[in-house]
Amino acid sequence: MTTSARLDRITQKAAVIGFMGLVIMALLITWDGAARYMWLPRISGFSDYGEVVFPIVIASCFPAGLLRQTNVTVRVFGNLGGPRVHAALETFGAVLTLAFFGLLTWQFIRLTGQFEAGGRTTRTIGVMLAPWWYVTTAIMAICVPVQAFVAWSWLVATVKGDLPDIASLRDDAEELMELEG
Amino acid sequence: MLSDPFTTGLLGLLAMFVLIFLQVPVGIAMGIVGVVGCGLIIGFAPALTLLATEPSSSMASESFAVVAMFLLMGNLAHVGGLSRELYRLAHVYLGHKRGGLIFATIGACAGFGAICGSSVATAATMARIALPEMLERGYAKSLAAGSIAAGGTLGMIVPPSVVMILYAILTENSIIALFLAAIVPGLLAVLVYFVAVYFVVRANPDAAPVGPKASWRERRQVTGQGWAVVLLAVIVSGGIYSGIFTVSEAASVGATVALLLALFRRRLTVRKFLAALGDTAANTGMIFIMIIGASVFSYFATLSGLPMATVDWIQSLALPPLLVLCLLMVFYLILGAIFDTIAAMVLTLPFVYPLIIGLGYDPVWWGVINIVVIELGMITPPIGINVFVLHGMARDLPLSTIFRGVVPFIIADVVRLVILILFPPLSLWLPGVLGWL
Amino acid sequence: QAQESIKVGTFVPEQSTGVAQVIKPWLEAVQAEAGDTVRMQPFWGGTLGKDPYKQFELVQNGVADATWVLPGYTAGQFPEMGIFELPFLFRTAQEASLVGWKLNEMGLLTGLDGVHMVGFFAAEPNAIFLSTPVDSLEGLANLKIRSAGSIQAKWLESLGAAPQTLSSAEFNEGLSRGTVDGAIQGWTGMKTFKSLPLVEQAIEAPAGAIPFLLLMNERKWESLSPELQEIVMKHGGAAFAEAGGNAYASAGAAIREEVEAEGRISLMTFTDEELASYEDSVQPIYDDWIAATPNGQAVYDATVKLLGEIRGKD
Ligand code: NA
Numbered sequence: 010m011t012t013s014a015r016l017d018r019i020t021q022k023a024a025v026i027g028f029m030g031l032v033i034m035a036l037l038i039t040w041d042g043a044a045r046y047m048w049l050p051r052i053s054g055f056s057d058y059g060e061v062v063f064p065i066v067i068a069s070c071f072p073a074g075l076l077r078q079t080n081v082t083v084r085v086f087g088n089l090g091g092p093r094v095h096a097a098l099e100t101f102g103a104v105l106t107l108a109f110f111g112l113l114t115w116q117f118i119r120l121t122g123q124f125e126a127g128g129r130t131t132r133t134i135g136v137m138l139a140p141w142w143y144v145t146t147a148i149m150a151i152c153v154p155v156q157a158f159v160a161w162s163w164l165v166a167t168v169k170g171d172l173p174d175i176a177s178l179r180d181d182a183e184e185l186m187e188l189e190g
Numbered sequence: 191m192l193s194d195p196f197t198t199g200l201l202g203l204l205a206m207f208v209l210i211f212l213q214v215p216v217g218i219a220m221g222i223v224g225v226v227g228c229g230l231i232i233g234f235a236p237a238l239t240l241l242a243t244e245p246s247s248s249m250a251s252e253s254f255a256v257v258a259m260f261l262l263m264g265n266l267a268h269v270g271g272l273s274r275e276l277y278r279l280a281h282v283y284l285g286h287k288r289g290g291l292i293f294a295t296i297g298a299c300a301g302f303g304a305i306c307g308s309s310v311a312t313a314a315t316m317a318r319i320a321l322p323e324m325l326e327r328g329y330a331k332s333l334a335a336g337s338i339a340a341g342g343t344l345g346m347i348v349p350p351s352v353v354m355i356l357y358a359i360l361t362e363n364s365i366i367a368l369f370l371a372a373i374v375p376g377l378l379a380v381l382v383y384f385v386a387v388y389f390v391v392r393a394n395p396d397a398a399p400v401g402p403k404a405s406w407r408e409r410r411q412v413t414g415q416g417w418a419v420v421l422l423a424v425i426v427s428g429g430i431y432s433g434i435f436t437v438s439e440a441a442s443v444g445a446t447v448a449l450l451l452a453l454f455r456r457r458l459t460v461r462k463f464l465a466a467l468g469d470t471a472a473n474t475g476m477i478f479i480m481i482i483g484a485s486v487f488s489y490f491a492t493l494s495g496l497p498m499a500t501v502d503w504i505q506s507l508a509l510p511p512l513l514v515l516c517l518l519m520v521f522y523l524i525l526g527a528i529f530d531t532i533a534a535m536v537l538t539l540p541f542v543y544p545l546i547i548g549l550g551y552d553p554v555w556w557g558v559i560n561i562v563v564i565e566l567g568m569i570t571p572p573i574g575i576n577v578f579v580l581h582g583m584a585r586d587l588p589l590s591t592i593f594r595g596v597v598p599f600i601i602a603d604v605v606r607l608v609i610l611i612l613f614p615p616l617s618l619w620l621p622g623v624l625g626w627l
Numbered sequence: 628q629a630q631e632s633i634k635v636g637t638f639v640p641e642q643s644t645g646v647a648q649v650i651k652p653w654l655e656a657v658q659a660e661a662g663d664t665v666r667m668q669p670f671w672g673g674t675l676g677k678d679p680y681k682q683f684e685l686v687q688n689g690v691a692d693a694t695w696v697l698p699g700y701t702a703g704q705f706p707e708m709g710i711f712e713l714p715f716l717f718r719t720a721q722e723a724s725l726v727g728w729k730l731n732e733m734g735l736l737t738g739l740d741g742v743h744m745v746g747f748f749a750a751e752p753n754a755i756f757l758s759t760p761v762d763s764l765e766g767l768a769n770l771k772i773r774s775a776g777s778i779q780a781k782w783l784e785s786l787g788a789a790p791q792t793l794s795s796a797e798f799n800e801g802l803s804r805g806t807v808d809g810a811i812q813g814w815t816g817m818k819t820f821k822s823l824p825l826v827e828q829a830i831e832a833p834a835g836a837i838p839f840l841l842l843m844n845e846r847k848w849e850s851l852s853p854e855l856q857e858i859v860m861k862h863g864g865a866a867f868a869e870a871g872g873n874a875y876a877s878a879g880a881a882i883r884e885e886v887e888a889e890g891r892i893s894l895m896t897f898t899d900e901e902l903a904s905y906e907d908s909v910q911p912i913y914d915d916w917i918a919a920t921p922n923g924q925a926v927y928d929a930t931v932k933l934l935g936e937i938r939g940k941d
């Protein structure tokens with residue numbers, strides 16, 4: 010198995026596990042909404058859970074998206090200029106994306122440190138923020154090596170004038186549409 | 191440090207477009223320009239911290255999480271087979287008319303739009319279901335594919351709609367008001383598409399052969415199976431508009447019901463479930479990168495004072511508001527030629543929204559207009575996302591063929607846009623009488 | 628010497644009580660007295676960051692030089708300020724404001740990492756606003772009530788209600804949808820966030836007084852000349868607390884009067900004896916808070932002593 014395929018498996022798994030969290034939140038929110046009309050016990054400080062869970066859910070899909078390069082990108086010049094120009098532009102975009110996620114991770118570490126130092130908690134039931142945000146930050150940190158791999162792949166492709174393995178990963182994204190009830 | 195934030199703002203805007211054309215992802219380009227621009231105005235050490243405070247706000251926000259919930263609902267509905275049932279439902283009632291399958295496709299797109307928040311997902315779903323059937327029955331390829339690409343845009347204008355949610359959050363307007371405002375324009379969209387199809391098939395009968403009429407027995411049977419879609423749409427829309435649920439509850443309840451439907455009707459396998467989650471994750475990630483970039487960028491835009499200065503400048507020209515509006519429409523059509531819907535919206539909001547408000551237009555009405563005009567970009571050449579989706583799913587259909595098929599619908603869209611601009615009550619009446627304005 | 632500029636941000640608009648009557652007058656007074664040596668730059672209405680929950684980070688990180696921070700929105704950061712949330716303890720905006728500033732002077736308030744406190748003020752004590760009237764505090768059982776923090780939340784739970792911490796905007800949506808039945812909120816807050824049309828009853832149990840802080844980035848503060856520091860604090864500190872307390876007390880009273888005259892919203896009031904007995908009944912909440920807060924006892928004792936002094940004076 011190639012590195013890109015292996016990375017793809019790992020990041021896809023991470024995204025799917027993260028989004029199980031979304032399903033769980035959907036079930037809990039449904040419960041809380043229904044409880045109002047059925048005099049079932051209410052969950053106190055309900056939105057506190059979302060406040061710490063949603064960031065983890067959202068972050069979990071970033072590594073997969075970066076590897077498959079599903080982020081909205083305008084590829085006009087690359088398509089006009091031929092494979093080498095395309096690869097060079099992709100390299101440029103990938104390097105800036107890498108820089109952006111590097112800075113983002115650094116600042117997330119800093120912010121989480123501030124949360125920890127300040128003893129910050131959620132608003133109603135006092136869940137400590139720092140441990141949850143460390144998980145989110147760790148996922149953001151994983152984006153950095155993943156994106157470094159993307160940038161490196163395109164750099165090599167620019168030199169060779171071909172397409173890297175990761176370029177074909179985007180096509181796998183169509184899987185869902187083939188599956189219906 | 192640059193002493194003039196205004197100049198910094200202008201250069202920043204320019205730099206952002208340059209980066210985007212150099213194939214930097216739109217969200218990343220916005221984020222980088224935003225943080226560098228803020229750095230020039232308030233200093234780099236504080237500006238860098240915005241890269242954590244701004245994204246962490248959006249990532250922890252329940253309002254933004256609603257986007258992911260609606261995407262999840264649409265995907266679970268799809269793997270639960272609801273999209274196919276919807277198409278069959280439209281099919282048995284409309285299929286025997288000339289161009290019947292086109293009418294059915296558009297009707298099913300609008301129906302699926304009521305349980306799916308995304309345009310691309312609607313187009314992709316219907317491409318799987320309706321395209322093979324139309325081609326088999328001898329429909330013209332261009333018209334068949336074009337109707338799906340255009341019908342897909344109904345996924346975005348018929349509420350719930352992801353881009354509408356983003357508009358509402360970013361401009362601090364009520365999501366419910368936006369949803370209500372889009373109901374009549376959504377119906378109008380179906381109507382003008384029907385009219386367009388009517389004229390096309392009348393002019394060119396070979397493009398759409400007439401098929402057999404479904405028996406009443408078959409109709410009853412299909413209608414009986416279609417209850418699930420109706421149930422889901424009623425729970426979500428009814429729940430929101432009647433005030434039983436908040437928007438985020440409705441999205442969660444919708445996702446839960448879609449999941450239960452798929453489970454109890456034995457249509458959910460582990461593989462399908464995981465695929466639904468994976469697709470939701472991919473689209474959520476795509477949208478959140480743009481949200482994060484836009485949050486930093488709009489911070490910069492506000493700091494630079496460029497939006498307000500632009501508004502003042504345009505107001506000083508004392509142009510008739512309608513003219514400004516027309517210029518904006520042209521601008522958005524050009525933008526839509528190249529940009530994805532959500533990108534076009536988040537990129538322009540910091541500048542265009544204050545202008546629209548400054549001209550005295552209603553923010554909810556503008557939300558509808560803005561979405562309709564941006565949505566047009568999804569089917570216009572050279573880059574129309576929905577057309578690309580169709581091409582991706584049916585590789586033997588050349589892009590030029592699909593773009594040709596889309597033309598009547600583009601004309602219909604322009605007509606609809608003009609109608610909506612000239613008659614604001616079409617959008618504002620419903621939220622108004624229900625007390626949401 | 629280059630001119631110093633101080634960027635002051637608030638997430639609420641210029642017309643709101645806290646900006647119009649407290650922070651803006653402070654800013655103008657500093658500007659007038661310091662003259663050309665400083666340029667005070669206001670950023671009202673969130674132009675320097677509009678998320679209410681992020682105001683503390685903005686000033687801590689130096690994005691803004693000074694911001695209006697609600698300690699209730701940064702749970703855990705300012706543990707001692709939880710005392711202002713305790714129900715039935717504070718009875719007026721003036722006494723809460725003054726006590727707050729004095730506690731700060733006594734060095735009893737922690738959590739001010741990387742910031743300097745320019746001013747402390749507090750809103751008039753909260754009331755409980757409900758969309759459907761009840762007969763007594765016991766009627767809150769099983770209702771979903773917006774609280775502004777965890778202590779109020781505990782108190783609500785002790786009454787059998789389900790607390791939920793929401794921002795004022797979220798609260799409005801919740802009220803109109805019926806997902807929340809009411810809120811602990813001040814009169815001025817109800818007016819500022821246009822929540823009054825959504826409620827039918829005000830229970831005037833003094834359920835805590837929301838503290839407000841005007842914080843300055845510490846590095847910025849240290850970079851100011853001693854003369855400028857003195858001017859900033861001359862109009863900040865005790866003067867600021869007094870101005871803030873008075874502003875909220877009179878604004879709150881005016882709104883309450885207006886509501887009473889209109890007669891649509893029913894008012895549930897309590898006699899002094901009833902209030903005293905409620906104060907006794909919430910002692911367990913006080914005890915919990917004291918036990919859970921590192922130097923809770925010292926803060927509580929100081930507060931009670933200060934309150935005695937202030938009330939004795941009147
Ligand atoms: Na929709």
Ligand code: NA
Binds near residue numbers: 528
């Ligand atoms: Na286009």
